[in-house]
Amino acid sequence: MYLIAIGWIYVVLLMSIAEATSSTGSVLGALITFVLYGALPLSLVLYILRTPARKRAIKAREKAEDSQ
Numbered sequence: 363m364y365l366i367a368i369g370w371i372y373v374v375l376l377m378s379i380a381e382a383t384s385s386t387g388s389v390l391g392a393l394i395t396f397v398l399y400g401a402l403p404l405s406l407v408l409y410i411l412r413t414p415a416r417k418r419a420i421k422a423r424e425k426a427e428d429s430q
Contacts, residue, residue, distance in 0.1 A: 363408075363411060370404060371401075371404060374395070375396065
């Protein structure tokens with residue numbers, strides 16, 4: 363799961379660098395590209411994919427508290 367995320371953020375980073383160094387591009391455009399194509403969607407996908415692990419951790423914590 364993390365390998366795909368690292369690969370995607372790498373591709374988006376290269377897209378942003380290409381836009382920032384282009385003669386018709388801008389640094390603001392590169393920043394918007396990085397946030398809207400990379401950071402925001404990737405954080406949302408990782409949050410959704412980690413939901414089962416978070417639920418298991420909460421149940422384990424509650425079970426540990428109940429056993430004490």
